[in-house]
Amino acid sequence: MATSGSVPITPVLKDELDIVIPTIRNLDFLEMWRPFFQPYHLIIVQDGDPTRTINVPEGFDYELYNRNDINRILGPKASCISFKDSACRCFGYMVSKKKYIYTIDDDCFVAKDPSGKDINALEQHIKNLLSPSTPFFFNTLYDPYREGADFVRGYPFSLREGAKTAVSHGLWLNIPDYDAPTQMVKPLERNTRYVDAVMTVPKGTLFPMCGMNLAFDRELIGPAMYFGLMGDGQPIGRYDDMWAGWCMKVICDHLSLGVKTGLPYIWHSKASNPFVNLKKEYNGIFWQEEIIPFFQAATLSKDHDTVQKCYIELAKQVKEKLGKIDGYFVKLADAMVTWIEAWDELNPSSASATTATTATNGPAKK
Amino acid sequence: MSVPITPVLKDELDIVIPTIRNLDFLEMWRPFFQPYHLIIVQDGDPTKTIKVPEGFDYELYNRNDINRILGPKASCISFKDSACRCFGYMVSKKKYIYTIDDDCFVAKDPTGKEINALEQHIKNLLSPSTPSFFNTLYDPYREGADFVRGYPFSMREGVKTAVSHGLWMNIPDYDAPTQMVKPLERNTRYVDAVMTIPKGTLFPMCGMNLAFDREVIGPAMYFGLMGDGQPIGRYDDMWAGWCVKVICDHLGLGVKTGLPYIWHSKASNPFVNLKKEYKGIFWQEEIIPFFQSVSLPKDCTSVQKCYLLLAEKVKEKLGPIDPYFTKLADAMVTWIEAWDQINSTGTGAKVANGTANGSANGK
Numbered sequence: 072m073a074t075s076g077s078v079p080i081t082p083v084l085k086d087e088l089d090i091v092i093p094t095i096r097n098l099d100f101l102e103m104w105r106p107f108f109q110p111y112h113l114i115i116v117q118d119g120d121p122t123r124t125i126n127v128p129e130g131f132d133y134e135l136y137n138r139n140d141i142n143r144i145l146g147p148k149a150s151c152i153s154f155k156d157s158a159c160r161c162f163g164y165m166v167s168k169k170k171y172i173y174t175i176d177d178d179c180f181v182a183k184d185p186s187g188k189d190i191n192a193l194e195q196h197i198k199n200l201l202s203p204s205t206p207f208f209f210n211t212l213y214d215p216y217r218e219g220a221d222f223v224r225g226y227p228f229s230l231r232e233g234a235k236t237a238v239s240h241g242l243w244l245n246i247p248d249y250d251a252p253t254q255m256v257k258p259l260e261r262n263t264r265y266v267d268a269v270m271t272v273p274k275g276t277l278f279p280m281c282g283m284n285l286a287f288d289r290e291l292i293g294p295a296m297y298f299g300l301m302g303d304g305q306p307i308g309r310y311d312d313m314w315a316g317w318c319m320k321v322i323c324d325h326l327s328l329g330v331k332t333g334l335p336y337i338w339h340s341k342a343s344n345p346f347v348n349l350k351k352e353y354n355g356i357f358w359q360e361e362i363i364p365f366f367q368a369a370t371l372s373k374d375h376d377t378v379q380k381c382y383i384e385l386a387k388q389v390k391e392k393l394g395k396i397d398g399y400f401v402k403l404a405d406a407m408v409t410w411i412e413a414w415d416e417l418n419p420s421s422a423s424a425t426t427a428t429t430a431t432n433g434p435a436k437k
Numbered sequence: 438m439s440v441p442i443t444p445v446l447k448d449e450l451d452i453v454i455p456t457i458r459n460l461d462f463l464e465m466w467r468p469f470f471q472p473y474h475l476i477i478v479q480d481g482d483p484t485k486t487i488k489v490p491e492g493f494d495y496e497l498y499n500r501n502d503i504n505r506i507l508g509p510k511a512s513c514i515s516f517k518d519s520a521c522r523c524f525g526y527m528v529s530k531k532k533y534i535y536t537i538d539d540d541c542f543v544a545k546d547p548t549g550k551e552i553n554a555l556e557q558h559i560k561n562l563l564s565p566s567t568p569s570f571f572n573t574l575y576d577p578y579r580e581g582a583d584f585v586r587g588y589p590f591s592m593r594e595g596v597k598t599a600v601s602h603g604l605w606m607n608i609p610d611y612d613a614p615t616q617m618v619k620p621l622e623r624n625t626r627y628v629d630a631v632m633t634i635p636k637g638t639l640f641p642m643c644g645m646n647l648a649f650d651r652e653v654i655g656p657a658m659y660f661g662l663m664g665d666g667q668p669i670g671r672y673d674d675m676w677a678g679w680c681v682k683v684i685c686d687h688l689g690l691g692v693k694t695g696l697p698y699i700w701h702s703k704a705s706n707p708f709v710n711l712k713k714e715y716k717g718i719f720w721q722e723e724i725i726p727f728f729q730s731v732s733l734p735k736d737c738t739s740v741q742k743c744y745l746l747l748a749e750k751v752k753e754k755l756g757p758i759d760p761y762f763t764k765l766a767d768a769m770v771t772w773i774e775a776w777d778q779i780n781s782t783g784t785g786a787k788v789a790n791g792t793a794n795g796s797a798n799g800k
Contacts, residue, residue: 185547208725209640211602211694212609212624219626221619224612225641225675227725228718240573247574250586257583262574264581268628276635278571279587313587332573356590363570363589 091163156302158311178341195335196286203233204329237328241284243339251349280316308351453525518664520673540703557697558648565595566691603646605701613711642678670713
């Protein structure tokens, strides 16, 4: 009976979801996540010095890739994967064989909801991904598919099936994800506000996508999740997830896929150094002013009917329109193409070719 | 860090309340509403006396007053429908309007504290909106929040806020089919957020708990032709909301939604609602694409100009669906004419009997 009031069980999806974690230090944070993460396969992307050993806590099933692995697997195409920046995490998306990805930073811990209960972030992300989005019309009671909510009066009935959800963007309590200037001006500000809502970012609207607590349907949108060229040898940092988010949103809007934001929260424990951040973000602060209008005006045609086609087209437009701002964008556009080539190589479209690309040294460490 | 005090704005804001029954609900709101001037729009039988609780400063208009003040133009004001409330917007002389239904009461926040809805609406209206780019921490102007990394700096001034759309605990604002399928559902979820509805996105605007800057957007707040003699009801605030949003998007104004909550106590009868909404359920499917695709030219630089052009387009594009839309388009024009007439520089439009009641009791 529809009104019986029982809460539906969220599928665990343990064989359909990989957790991708970039790290340069250690994975101690996984201990706190153990009750929630242990059923899942982890893909660790080890940034920085490949000779260092990253200890993975006992009992987790994982594959680990360091820079040597990335270079070996991708060959010359490895140039598109950032070094000395958590942007390298997108290599994990590429080598995953699962339908869904959850990515989290190593300074993110389990948060508590207002009742004091530990938040199972992964479960909420799965709920978000498995229920439709509503990008075409704003619902004032937020996600209409949540228990206890629905579409409000005035919401067109033909739009109530919603769109497939491609991305679930979670938030952070404690240290908020601020840019360097804001961190410098408000070093004491902490996010203490628990906003009990999930909502769809409407079609035609861009947003700043943070990679700290992010899940997505890899089959639907994976190739658009390239985190750009950041870190070592690059003139910019801390714009990796932003770049991916803008590309992804333009493509999702074009392909009628949905992007949700809101719950779940994680607890972000570490405030990065604002002086270091300012150096990284410096060019971005100015470039952003031209990048945003570019993405707001970017158009794709009916011919661009796959994520890869959309992405290659975007790369073309990036080179053409943003290339004149700085040579970096020409490099970035080329890297975007390289990424797609690498993605397609590692993920050939035929279903039978799933085993050929698993790296031997990753699972060997189990 | 001290929390900034929200201005009371008691001489700059009118509270517009449509009613056909009584105003008993005002007792609960007294601590919050008493400083403000009320504009009561009495729907239905004008010979009935609506008693206003002692101590409130108000003006009251019944149908006879509306007919007398507007003359033939009174045809644009609905009868036997709370859409008549927009008459109150028109005759107000204040900068801001707050409108609330007579079955809406003071809600409590999760700590048990009573919510001063009006204060939150004022906060919303006095701080900018951010329609051009979505901020994932919601309203960046709230204490304890800000713009997040990746939010372009040139957009952090935001734009002027024209509308503050509040929500409702308890009886949610559902349409008739949803009410029939889920008669027991109550909104118990307190979402502690205010956010801007992005540019280019429409939403269902509910008139139960709504505030706006009358000077900035008032003429677009026409609640359409509903009720007696009309083929549709319960689409008044929806219609106004779609017109308002298109115009706000065009003029670079912001619309916020979220806090504050009020407590909605009365579930209207779903059978009655279905009769009212019936045509709307089908027409909506064509109305929405109309509003989503309508564009206003650069030379529409005032709300009235935008609204008149919208009326033209309604007649042209929606008229073929049903003659109702032709009538509605004409009523939209009548509304603007009436608005401009009442709100011309003179103050001559104040009604003697409305204030005769109010000033005798309240002042």
